[in-house]
Amino acid sequence: MSLLMTRGLSIHFGGVAAVDDVSFAVEEGEILGLIGPNGSGKTTVLNMLSGFLQPDAGEVIFAGENVTRLTTVELARRGLLRMFQMTRVFGRITTLDNMLVAGMAMGLTEKETNQRAQVLLEELAMTHVQYLDAGQLSGGQRKLLEFGMCFIKPPRMALLDEPFAAVHPVMRETMANFIRRRHAMGQTFVLVSHDMPIVVELCQRSVCMNAGKVIAVGSTRSVLESTPVIEAYLGSSSHV
Incomplete structure (x- = not known):
């Protein structure tokens, strides 16, 4: 089916x-x-x-x-999750906090979310910007962040x-x-x-x-x- x-x-x-x-x-x-x-x-x-x-x-x-x-x-x-052509992330909080918000909104615990976020940030080559506010990221980095947020809970x-x-x-x-x-x-x-x-x-x-x-x-x-x-x-x- x-x-x-x-x-x-x-x-x-x-x-x-x-x-x-x-x-x-x-x-x-x-x-x-x-x-x-x-x-x-x-x-x-x-x-x-x-x-x-x-x-x-x-x-x-x-x-x-x-x-x-x-x-x-x-x-x-x-x-059923969606990524947008114009990225939608929270610009005034950090990259990592964006991931935490997404994971906890999907019902994960803070510990689970943090563990998954670290794995995804490394896979997406974004560990070095995890403490930067999302508004400081380039357009491409914001898209990568949106991938991470979408897949924090697959x-x-x-x-x-x-x-x-x-x-x-x-x-x-x-x-x-x-x-x-x-x-x-x-x-x-x-x-x-x-x-x-x-x-x-x-x-x-x-x-x-x-x-x-x-x-x-x-x-x-x-x-x-x-x-x-x-x-x-x-x-x-x-x-x-």
């Missing part, structure tokens, strides 16, 4: 269909790419999956449960919205390695990204959207090579 399924998700803003009858499934243990041009509805789909928006129609099934109307907190407690599924955008190549590779390692351990991801080489590398399967609709689903290479996707987004298949 799929870990997550959407059935006919739709939402309108000011009479315009931002997402129109979107259906797809995510299998447990896979990294599913969610791609498409700017304005195609990808982030809006993530917002509905994570409880930040309520759809006008359709439903979200997670681990066999209809979670369409659950809050972000209820979804997080079920293991989620059943992580929704990643453009994690590699405007990030230094060294930190980009740290993030990609983090995803690879977690995927090898069975972690499930949905990855929204415009970075096609990394999507090809990490995602065996992808969903492509355009103008609020799904226009292709399948293996990532077959999706990228399909005529509707080339016409809507890529311009040519020569870069694949």
Whole structure:
């Protein structure tokens, strides 16, 4: 059984269909790419999956449960966690304290959270900045911190919205390695990204959207090579 399924998700803003009858499934243990041009509805789909928006129609099934109307907190407690394109961390407390807040909010003890935080900070090459306020970190470091906060208690599924955008190549590779390692351990991801080489590398399967609709689903290479996707987004298949 799929870990997550959407059935006919739709939402309108000011009479315009931002997402129109979107259906797809995510299998447990896979990294599913969610791609498409700017304005195609990808982030809006993530917002509905994570409880930040309520759809006008359709439903979200997670681990066999209809979670369409659950809050972000209820979804997080079920293991469906979200990272944002614009990072959301607490800028006026330290990197380590951000991790502690995330862990204790997920029900871990302070001791458990601190132990897990130290392991994650080392894995993400952030031990040297653990006592700096998060507001002093670079954009890439804040994204790495958000990875750590998301995985302080490993989620059943992580929704990643453009994690590699405007990030230094060294930190980009740290993030990609983090995803690879977690995927090898069975972690499930949905990855929204415009970075096609990394999507090809990490995602065996992808969903492509355009103008609020799904226009292709399948293996990532077959999706990228399909005529509707080339016409809507890529311009040519020569870069694949």
